[in-house]
Amino acid sequence: MVFFFQNMINALQWGSFYALIALGYSMVYSILMLFNFAHGDIFMVGAYIGFGVSTGLIALTATGVIALPNWLILVLTILFSMFLTSLVGMLVERIGYRPLREAPRASAAITGLMIGIILETGNLALLGARRVSFPSLIETTTYNLGGVYITNKKIMIVVVSLAIMLALDQFIRRSKWGMAIRAMAFDYLVVPLMGISINTIARMTFAIGSALAAVAGILFGMAYPVLDPYMGILFGWKAFVAAILGGRGSIMGACLAGFLLGFIEIFVAMIFPSTLRDLIAYSIIMLILTFRPHGFFGEPYSAQLRL
Amino acid sequence: MTKTDKKHFFSRLFSGIPVLGWLLGVLIAVLLERYLGEALAEILGLPKIPVLFGFVIMLKKPALIPGSLAFVILIYILPIWIIARLSAPATNAAAGFLVRRSVGLSAMIHLALLYACIHIWSDISAYRVLALKLTLISIMLTLSLNVVNGYMGEFSCSHPGFMALGAYVCSIFTVGPFINDRFFDQAILPLFLAPYIFPVALIFGGLAAAAGALFVAIPSFRTRGDYLAIISLAFMFIVKSLIENLEFVGGPRGLGGQPDLASLPTVFIWTVLCVWIINNFVRSTLGKAMNAVRDDELAAAAMTVNTRNTKMTAFLFAAFWAGVAGGLFAHVLRYVNPGTFGVQNLAEVLAMVYFGGLNSVYGSIVGAVSLNLLGEALRPLELFKWIIIPLLLILVMIFRPKGLVAFKEFDPRRVLQPKLKSE
Numbered sequence: 001m002v003f004f005f006q007n008m009i010n011a012l013q014w015g016s017f018y019a020l021i022a023l024g025y026s027m028v029y030s031i032l033m034l035f036n037f038a039h040g041d042i043f044m045v046g047a048y049i050g051f052g053v054s055t056g057l058i059a060l061t062a063t064g065v066i067a068l069p070n071w072l073i074l075v076l077t078i079l080f081s082m083f084l085t086s087l088v089g090m091l092v093e094r095i096g097y098r099p100l101r102e103a104p105r106a107s108a109a110i111t112g113l114m115i116g117i118i119l120e121t122g123n124l125a126l127l128g129a130r131r132v133s134f135p136s137l138i139e140t141t142t143y144n145l146g147g148v149y150i151t152n153k154k155i156m157i158v159v160v161s162l163a164i165m166l167a168l169d170q171f172i173r174r175s176k177w178g179m180a181i182r183a184m185a186f187d188y189l190v191v192p193l194m195g196i197s198i199n200t201i202a203r204m205t206f207a208i209g210s211a212l213a214a215v216a217g218i219l220f221g222m223a224y225p226v227l228d229p230y231m232g233i234l235f236g237w238k239a240f241v242a243a244i245l246g247g248r249g250s251i252m253g254a255c256l257a258g259f260l261l262g263f264i265e266i267f268v269a270m271i272f273p274s275t276l277r278d279l280i281a282y283s284i285i286m287l288i289l290t291f292r293p294h295g296f297f298g299e300p301y302s303a304q305l306r307l
Numbered sequence: 308m309t310k311t312d313k314k315h316f317f318s319r320l321f322s323g324i325p326v327l328g329w330l331l332g333v334l335i336a337v338l339l340e341r342y343l344g345e346a347l348a349e350i351l352g353l354p355k356i357p358v359l360f361g362f363v364i365m366l367k368k369p370a371l372i373p374g375s376l377a378f379v380i381l382i383y384i385l386p387i388w389i390i391a392r393l394s395a396p397a398t399n400a401a402a403g404f405l406v407r408r409s410v411g412l413s414a415m416i417h418l419a420l421l422y423a424c425i426h427i428w429s430d431i432s433a434y435r436v437l438a439l440k441l442t443l444i445s446i447m448l449t450l451s452l453n454v455v456n457g458y459m460g461e462f463s464c465s466h467p468g469f470m471a472l473g474a475y476v477c478s479i480f481t482v483g484p485f486i487n488d489r490f491f492d493q494a495i496l497p498l499f500l501a502p503y504i505f506p507v508a509l510i511f512g513g514l515a516a517a518a519g520a521l522f523v524a525i526p527s528f529r530t531r532g533d534y535l536a537i538i539s540l541a542f543m544f545i546v547k548s549l550i551e552n553l554e555f556v557g558g559p560r561g562l563g564g565q566p567d568l569a570s571l572p573t574v575f576i577w578t579v580l581c582v583w584i585i586n587n588f589v590r591s592t593l594g595k596a597m598n599a600v601r602d603d604e605l606a607a608a609a610m611t612v613n614t615r616n617t618k619m620t621a622f623l624f625a626a627f628w629a630g631v632a633g634g635l636f637a638h639v640l641r642y643v644n645p646g647t648f649g650v651q652n653l654a655e656v657l658a659m660v661y662f663g664g665l666n667s668v669y670g671s672i673v674g675a676v677s678l679n680l681l682g683e684a685l686r687p688l689e690l691f692k693w694i695i696i697p698l699l700l701i702l703v704m705i706f707r708p709k710g711l712v713a714f715k716e717f718d719p720r721r722v723l724q725p726k727l728k729s730e
Contacts, residue, residue, distance in 0.1 A: 275548075
C-alpha cells in the first residue's frame with residue numbers, strides 16, 4: 001500500500017508535466033483545428049529560457065548587484081520565462097501558422113514539425129551538445145508520511161500545475177477573452193464576422209499554450225535537472241496524444257488525459273519491466289480511442305467543415 | 308530584347324526534346340565522366356571526381372568552386388544539352404516509332420537506358436551507390452505515404468512502423484535460413500538460394516506491414532477526422548516498443564548480418580515496380596474512388612462508393628509498399644535497429660511527401676529525390692543543414708501549400724511520346 005501511494009505521488013508529478021503540455025496542444029487544436037507539432041520543442045525552449053533566467057538571477061545575486069531570496073528568484077524565473085516563451089510561441093504562430101491559414105491543414109502540421117527541428121538545431125548550435133543542469137532553486141526537504149516519502153518539490157510541482165490549470169479554466173470560462181476562445185472553437189467561420197479577430201485569438205492561444213509549456217519546462221527542470229535539446233520530442237508527442245485523448249478543446253479533458261498518461265506510465269513501470277512502458281501505455285490509448293473516438297470530453301464533429 | 312522574348316528563347320532551347328533524347332544525353336555524360344572524369348578533374352585542380360555534382364566539395368573548400376563548376380558544366384550540362392539537342396530529330400522519330408509499336412516496350416527501353424545511366428554514374432564510388440539506393444527507397448516510401456496522405460486526404464503517421472515491420476519480417480526470412488545466427492545454429496539453406504528467396508521475403512515483409520495496418524485501419528476508419536493521425540502515431544510507438552522488447556530479433560541492439568541481397572538493380576527493379584503499380588492503382592477506378600472520398604465522403608457514398616472499403620484497401624496497399632521499402636532498407640544497410648523507425652524518420656517521410664506535392668506520382672519522386680540530394684549535398688554544413696532544410700520546407704509550404712508538383716497525373720504514354728517542336 002505504501003508502495004502504491006509512493007507511485008501515486010510520482011504519477012501525479014509525472015502527469016502534471018503531460019497535462020501542462022497537453023493544454024497547449026489542446027487549445028491550439030480547438031481553435032485552429034491544427035496540430036501544433038512544434039509545441040514539444042516550445043516546452044524545451046521554455047525549460048532552457050528558465051535555465052537562462054534563473055542562472056542569470058543567481059549570478060546577479062551572487063555578485064551582489066541585487067539581493068533576492070531563492071523563492072523570489074523562482075517566482076521571477078517562472079514569470080519571466082512565461083513571458084519570453086509566449087513571445088516564442090507568438091513568433092511560431094506568425095511564421096509557421098498564419099501564412100497557412102487557407103492552406104490544407106496538413107501543410108501547417110509540416111511547418112510545425114519543421115519549426116520544431118529548427119528550434120532543436122538552433123539550440124544545439126547556440127549552446128553546443130553538452131547537457132546543462134538546471135540550478136536547484138529550493139532546498140529539497142523530504143517528508144515521511146507513514147512510509148511514503150514526499151519531497152517539497154513534488155508538492156510544489158503538483159500544486160503549481162493544478163493552480164495554473166484552475167486559473168486557465170477560470171480564464172476560459174469567466175473572461176471575455178475566454179469567451180472569444182470558446183466561441184472560436186465552436187465556429188471558426190462565423191466568429192470573425194462578430195468583430196473578433198482570428199489573428200488576435202490565435203496569437204493569444206499560442207502565447208498561453210507556450211507560457212504553460214514554459215512552466216512545465218521549469219518544473220521539469222526542478223524535478224529532473226538535466227536539460228538536453230531533444231527532451232521536447234518525446235514529451236511533446238506523448239502530450240499530443242494526451243490532448244487528443246482528452247477531447248477536442250476540453251481543458252478538463254486534456255488535464256485528465258495528461259494525468260492518466262502519467263499514471264499509466266508510472267504504474268506500468270511499477271508492475272512490468274519498464275521497457276514495456278510505451279507498448280502498454282499506447283495500447284491502452286489505442287483501446288480507449290477505439291471505443292471512444294472523440295476522446296473523454298470531445299463532441300463528435302466533422303473535420304470536413306474546415307478542410 | 309524583351310523579357311517574353313528571352314523566355315521564348317530559353318524555352319526554345321529546351322523544347323522539342325523527348326525523354327529518350329535526354330536519357331541519351333545523360334548516358335553520354337556519365338560515360339564521359341567515367342572515362343575522362345579523372346583527367347579533367349586533374350586539369351581543373353580537383354583532388355578527384357566531384358562525387359555529388361560538386362556540391363559537397365564547393366561547400367567544403369570554397370577555393371575549388373570555379374573548378375567544380377567548370378567540371379559540372381563540361382561533363383554534365385554541355386554534353387547533355389548538346390547531345391539531346393542534336394539527336395532530337397532522331398530520338399523523336401525513335402520515340403514515336405516505339406510508342407506506336409507498344410507503350411510497354413517503349414517504357415522498357417527507357418527504363419533500361421535510365422538504369423544504364425545510374426549504373427554507370429554510381430559505378431565511380433560506393434558512396435554514390437549507397438546514396439542512390441537510399442534515394443530509390445525514399446521514392447517508394449514517399450509514394451506509398453502519398454497514397455494515404457495525398458490521394459486519400461488522411462493524415463497517417465504510422466509509416467515508420469510499417470517500415471519497421473517490413474524490415475524485421477523480411478530480415479527474419481533472410482537472416483534466419485541463410486546466415487548462422489541466433490535463430491538457428493546453422494544456416495539451413497545455402498547462400499546461393501538467397502536471391503531467389505529475397506523477393507518472397509520482401510513480399511512477406513509487405514504483407515506483415517499490411518497486417519499491421521489492419522490494426523490501425525479498423526478502429527480509425529469508422530469515423531472520419533483526425534483519429535487516424537493519433538491512432539497511427541500510437542501504432543508507430545507500439546511497433547517500436549514491441550521490437551525493442553522482442554529479444555529474439557535483438558531488442559534495442561538491433562538486427563544485423565543481413566546477406567548482401569539489395570544490389571542496385573534489385574532496388575531499382577522494386578522501385579520501378581512500386582511506381583508502376585501505385586501509378587496504376589491511383590489511376591484505376593479505386594484510385595478515383597479514393598479521391599472522391601477525400602473530396603466529399605458523403606457525396607462519394609451517394610455515388611455508390613463503398614467508402615470504408617476504399618479507405619481500408621488503400622491504406623493496406625500503402626502499408627504493403629512501405630513494408631517492402633523497409634525490407635529493402637534493412638538489406639541495403641544490412642543492419643536495422645528500432646531506433647531508426649522513430650519520430651525522426653516520420654518527419655523525414657512527411658517532409659518528402661509534402662515538399663514534393665500531394666496527390667501526384669511526379670511530386671513524390673521530386674520530393675524524395677530533391678530532399679535526399681539536398682540532405683547529401685548540405686552534409687558539409689553539419690548542424691546548419693538541419694536549419695536550412697526545414698526553412699526551405701517552411702517556405703515551400705507558405706508559397707505552395709500543396710507542394711511543388713501537386714495534383715499532376717503521371718501518364719506513361721505522354722511521358723514517352725515524341726516532343727514535336729512548338730513553332
